[in-house]
Amino acid sequence: MENRPTAASISSAERVRTILAGASSLRLGPVNAVTDVTRHALTVEGSILFLPSDDSPDRIFAVTQHLPPQTVTVTALDVAPIPHPDRLRGAVEMTCDLQAYRGPTPPGIREHLAGPGPVDHSDPILCLRPTRISLTWHCEDARGRAASVDVDPAAYREAFPDPLLPHEAEALLHLHRDHPGAVAALAAYGAPGVRHTSVRPVVLDRHGVVLRLERADAAPLDVRLAFAHAVRCGCDLEAAMVELIERADPDGEGLSCAG
Numbered sequence: 001m002e003n004r005p006t007a008a009s010i011s012s013a014e015r016v017r018t019i020l021a022g023a024s025s026l027r028l029g030p031v032n033a034v035t036d037v038t039r040h041a042l043t044v045e046g047s048i049l050f051l052p053s054d055d056s057p058d059r060i061f062a063v064t065q066h067l068p069p070q071t072v073t074v075t076a077l078d079v080a081p082i083p084h085p086d087r088l089r090g091a092v093e094m095t096c097d098l099q100a101y102r103g104p105t106p107p108g109i110r111e112h113l114a115g116p117g118p119v120d121h122s123d124p125i126l127c128l129r130p131t132r133i134s135l136t137w138h139c140e141d142a143r144g145r146a147a148s149v150d151v152d153p154a155a156y157r158e159a160f161p162d163p164l165l166p167h168e169a170e171a172l173l174h175l176h177r178d179h180p181g182a183v184a185a186l187a188a189y190g191a192p193g194v195r196h197t198s199v200r201p202v203v204l205d206r207h208g209v210v211l212r213l214e215r216a217d218a219a220p221l222d223v224r225l226a227f228a229h230a231v232r233c234g235c236d237l238e239a240a241m242v243e244l245i246e247r248a249d250p251d252g253e254g255l256s257c258a259g
Contacts, residue, residue, distance in 0.1 A: 008207045008226065012135050012151050013159035017046060018205075019078045019092050019135075021161040022168075026050075027075040028128075039113050045157040048074070048128040049101055051113045069097035074128055080202050081169035082176050089202065090137040093148075094130045101127035130156060139203050139210055140222045167234040168204045171241070175201050175209075185249035187211050190223035206231045209244070 026037040040050040078090040111119055133151040175183060187199045196213035203210035208226040215221060227240040
């Protein structure tokens, strides 16, 4: 019998850090208003830094820096890179303390938060410190439905984003677009005998890749295929994918330029 690697997954705290690090925007709900934060950064311990827009309700914290922290809600969505119906993979809901940031500003952070155009160095950076965190993850649920789980803020502060986050979208798109034969072989390897109408890769992290099998007579099935070893950086990704595909289909087309 083949000795397959254990199909591990990243922790919920790591998933939250990864979703926040990769989110293109955050929905912020201070007081009785809602605003979108389109540029943000994370500190080492996971606090969220951003610059308020001129018409944002939280602008008051940039004008009056010594206000006590305001409790706000923050929402971040995670969307699959491959277009298909129901692309939402997960959501993070947080309760945070909002106040002016008084810590050291890492080089380049203010420029990143300001985006294109002139940078006003007199404008205080605002900080969101999570106090309650909830994660809803729609992938890899055998019951076909997602459930929210609470994430310990202390575990969140100690976690790090998955190292393959910067490479995930490109690698999944490349695998789906350029290697359909390899994807089919991985599906047969990970879910032998399961009849499906289509298959696509939906998640990539340091432990492996997740495929979603669409079925005509049942809910979609997500199958995780584990790398032989956890991938520590993007430079190791292609070798890990090549090994996985060769294990699934020794006589198949193989893989090159995995992104």
